[in-house]
Amino acid sequence: MGESPNISLSELQIALMRVLWARGETSTAEVASIMAQDRGLAHTTVATLLTRLEKRGVVAQRRDGRQLLYRALVEESAVRRSMVADLIGSLFSGDANALVAHLVEESEIAPDDLARIRHRLAQGDGDER
Numbered sequence: 001m002g003e004s005p006n007i008s009l010s011e012l013q014i015a016l017m018r019v020l021w022a023r024g025e026t027s028t029a030e031v032a033s034i035m036a037q038d039r040g041l042a043h044t045t046v047a048t049l050l051t052r053l054e055k056r057g058v059v060a061q062r063r064d065g066r067q068l069l070y071r072a073l074v075e076e077s078a079v080r081r082s083m084v085a086d087l088i089g090s091l092f093s094g095d096a097n098a099l100v101a102h103l104v105e106e107s108e109i110a111p112d113d114l115a116r117i118r119h120r121l122a123q124g125d126g127d128e129r
Contacts, residue, residue, distance in 0.1 A: 007058065007074055007082040015039065016049050017072060017079070020059060025071040027064075 009017065019034050020026055032046040050070050053059045059070045092098040103109045109117070 006086070007079045008086055009058070009079060009083070012039070013049060013053060013058075014079070016046065016053070017058070017074075017076070020070060020072040021076050025062075025069050027067045027069055029067065031070065 015038065016031065016035060019031050023030070028047050028050060029043070031050065032041070032043040035041040035046045036043070050059060050061070050068075054061045054070070058072070058074055060073050062069050088094060088096050088099050092102070100109075104114070
């Protein structure tokens with residue numbers, strides 16, 4: 001899966017992508033069924049979302065008989081990196097330290113989370129998860 005430089009998705013698009021990331025290549029009907037259960041979305045809405053994501057190069061589509069199958073072309077980690085970079089750029093003037101300081105000040109990071117972050121930083125671990 002290739003990385004796109006700027007992959008910004010809506011919360012609904014991310015929910016749909018999570019279905020593809022979890023299941024791999026999946027039919028429109030299966031994605032629609034899951035999204036109907038989770039979010040009450042109609043099949044046509046899901047089909048439109050998939051088509052738009054395909055046009056953007058985020059998912060690939062192929063026909064298998066009468067059904068369309070979709071698979072993710074971008075990894076969740078690439079989307080996360082891109083969207084966090086956008087957040088840092090737009091709200092924190094490109095300063096990642098300001099984002100971390102904000103999270104700490106707003107008590108969004110618990111003390112045991114800080115210990116894990118310090119451990120990862122000490123290891124130089126930049127990998128996702």
